Amino acid sequence: MKKLIDLISEEVTKAFVSEGYDAKYGKVTLSNRPDLCEFQCNGAMAAAKEYKCAPFMISDKIAAALSGCGLFESVESVKPGFLNIKISGEYLADIMNGMIADEGRYGCEKAENPLTIIVDYGGPNVAKPLHVGHLRSAVIGESVKRIAKFMGHNVIGDVHLGDWGLQMGLIITELKERKPDLVYFDPDYTGEYPKEAPFTISELEDIYPTASGKSKQDAVFKEAALLATKELQGGRRGYQALLSHIMNVSVTDLKRNYENLNVHFELWKGESDAQPYVPEMVQMMKDKGYAYMSEGALVVDVKEDTDTKEIPPCIILKSDGASLYSTTDLATLVMRMKENNPDRVIYLADARQSMHFIQVFRCAKKTGIVPETTELKHIGFGTMNGKDGKPFKTRDGGVMRLEYLLKEIDDEMLAKIKENQKEKENLDIDPKEAEKTAKTVALAAIKYGDLSNQASKDYVFDIERFTSFEGNTGPYILYTIVRIKSILSKYQAKGGTIEGLSDAICPAKNAGQKNLMLSLAKFNATIENAYEESAPHKICAYIYELANAFNGFYHDTKILAEENDKLQKSYIALLVLTKEVLETCIDMLGFSAPDRM
Numbered sequence: 384m385k386k387l388i389d390l391i392s393e394e395v396t397k398a399f400v401s402e403g404y405d406a407k408y409g410k411v412t413l414s415n416r417p418d419l420c421e422f423q424c425n426g427a428m429a430a431a432k433e434y435k436c437a438p439f440m441i442s443d444k445i446a447a448a449l450s451g452c453g454l455f456e457s458v459e460s461v462k463p464g465f466l467n468i469k470i471s472g473e474y475l476a477d478i479m480n481g482m483i484a485d486e487g488r489y490g491c492e493k494a495e496n497p498l499t500i501i502v503d504y505g506g507p508n509v510a511k512p513l514h515v516g517h518l519r520s521a522v523i524g525e526s527v528k529r530i531a532k533f534m535g536h537n538v539i540g541d542v543h544l545g546d547w548g549l550q551m552g553l554i555i556t557e558l559k560e561r562k563p564d565l566v567y568f569d570p571d572y573t574g575e576y577p578k579e580a581p582f583t584i585s586e587l588e589d590i591y592p593t594a595s596g597k598s599k600q601d602a603v604f605k606e607a608a609l610l611a612t613k614e615l616q617g618g619r620r621g622y623q624a625l626l627s628h629i630m631n632v633s634v635t636d637l638k639r640n641y642e643n644l645n646v647h648f649e650l651w652k653g654e655s656d657a658q659p660y661v662p663e664m665v666q667m668m669k670d671k672g673y674a675y676m677s678e679g680a681l682v683v684d685v686k687e688d689t690d691t692k693e694i695p696p697c698i699i700l701k702s703d704g705a706s707l708y709s710t711t712d713l714a715t716l717v718m719r720m721k722e723n724n725p726d727r728v729i730y731l732a733d734a735r736q737s738m739h740f741i742q743v744f745r746c747a748k749k750t751g752i753v754p755e756t757t758e759l760k761h762i763g764f765g766t767m768n769g770k771d772g773k774p775f776k777t778r779d780g781g782v783m784r785l786e787y788l789l790k791e792i793d794d795e796m797l798a799k800i801k802e803n804q805k806e807k808e809n810l811d812i813d814p815k816e817a818e819k820t821a822k823t824v825a826l827a828a829i830k831y832g833d834l835s836n837q838a839s840k841d842y843v844f845d846i847e848r849f850t851s852f853e854g855n856t857g858p859y860i861l862y863t864i865v866r867i868k869s870i871l872s873k874y875q876a877k878g879g880t881i882e883g884l885s886d887a888i889c890p891a892k893n894a895g896q897k898n899l900m901l902s903l904a905k906f907n908a909t910i911e912n913a914y915e916e917s918a919p920h921k922i923c924a925y926i927y928e929l930a931n932a933f934n935g936f937y938h939d940t941k942i943l944a945e946e947n948d949k950l951q952k953s954y955i956a957l958l959v960l961t962k963e964v965l966e967t968c969i970d971m972l973g974f975s976a977p978d979r980m
């Protein structure tokens with residue numbers, strides 16, 4: 384289905400052309416004076432310069448040419464030369480009926496040429512618990528992925544685990560101090576290793592920070608960890624067996640945590656999966672003359688003539704021959720081109736990593752790892768701050784574990800929902816259902832709180848505001864959906880049916896109804912735009928507008944008490960469409976609505 388704004392533009396453009404003016408003047412935009420009109424065209428103002436006449440002479444002619452066109456209720460020419468446009472109620476009702484008939488898509492067409500898109504998000508580090516710093520990557524990445532999927536693309540989400548480097552050596556070294564008799568440390572052992580890991584997740588989560596702390600103070604310990612890392616990467620059997628235990632225990636825990644966030648990855652690859660590609664990649668860069676030695680390190684120049692700031696060379700190997708973060712990301716691209724041949728790779732990582740990605744992307748293109756046709760894109764997100772404007776911390780100033788944060792919000796939500804139930808004397812709710820509802824609403828609160836901000840900006844994580852049932856919040860959106868569900872089930876309880884509603888929507892009877900329809904009609908344009916700009920916040924802004932439009936309609940219109948069957952059916956169809964559009968949108972944001980709250 385074409386976008387409404389384009390349909391209107393086409394019609395107005397035709398009028399400009401038929402009156403002898405250039406087509407470029409026919410562009411129509413949303414009105415910035417909604418009190419006066421719904422759409423506007425300022426083309427006559429610009430055309431007046433080219434055709435050397437007063438703007439209103441042109442706008443008068445266009446308005447006259449458009450009078451009688453079935454698309455419009457009115458096209459007014461106002462001085463000095465604006466066109467104020469209102470769309471016809473019949474036409475808008477037709478669009479609504481078309482949206483209902485287009486189930487699941489609601490007028491939004493799938494991409495004609497589906498792309499293969501990899502979304503690299505999550506990025507947790509093995510053996511370290513998830514903390515709030517990981518929240519944004521997971522939440523925004525999941526939404527960016529779902530939006531692209533909805534547009535019909537072939538999208539692959541990869542968690543890209545941080546499972547390579549010194550942290551593994553640190554864990555092995557600390558484990559050796561705690562349990563020196565484990566068979567993994569016996570270099571002469573040739574038998575099979577136990578299936579059971581020699582530690583639990585909570586031990587593992589204690590081992591890593593202890594080891595990391597020691598390595599900063601104890602040079603001998605650090606030396607041992609470096610050696611263990613080297614031996615592990617060199618293939619020492621016992622260490623490899625430990626690595627797979629570390630991975631299993633940690634990944635099981637990570638999966639559980641991401642599951643709770645309704646975040647799901649198609650691929651659970653890690654930095655270590657890219658390592659086999661490093662030697663050949665480095666050789667290629669040397670052979671083709673891109674890589675050269677500078678101050679002991681192997682580097683590739685990536686600066687360009689048009690740069691306005693200094694872009695340092697991309698370091699491929701350190702002076703001791705070890706690979707770095709950039710080496711791993713480049714080798715991962717080699718692997719991805721070979722395994723998935725993507726048209727686009729999108730990375731979700733802290734905005735402070737932007738220089739890293741500029742270097743990696745330029746190096747990958749320059750050395751031919753990635754063809755010119757593959758787009759590489761870093762979505763850098765800002766920091767999640769506390770109310771004090773500083774990075775979010777626990778009450779005692781530590782790094783907040785994601786699990787605890789979620790629990791805190793779940794509990795707060797549960798208390799709120801219980802109170803809400805009490806107020807409405809709706810005391811029959813089952814405690815299990817209340818708990819489940821609290822989790823659903825809490826997740827919406829957190830995700831909407833994050834996603835409603837432009838990703839690149841810092842934002843304040845304000846639990847109180849996020850969990851409010853009023854204002855621009857996740858719970859408000861859910862509340863609107865729940866309200867619609869409740870009206871629909873009352874209607875059904877009285878024998879009404881919500882099936883077979885095609886062609887049921889009649890032209891709006893009042894401003895509130897028309898406003899809701901206009902808002903619904905923007906669905907396809909909004910989603911396309913959110914996809915093109917990888918911008919979930921545009922969907923948030925849209926559903927907030929739509930929820931407000933619905934609540935305005937609900938306020939102005941009696942629905943269940945309406946006696947005219949045809950009209951009532953029209954309202955019910957509008958409710959169903961609003962509910963489905965809202966639900967489709969929140970699914971793209973990565974959360975869902977309960978049946979009641």
Ligand code: ARG
Nearest residue numbers: 503506507508543545712732
């Ligand atoms: N593990 C990294 C970190 O904790 C994030 C990884 C981002 N993705 C990437 N391909 N570099 O900072």
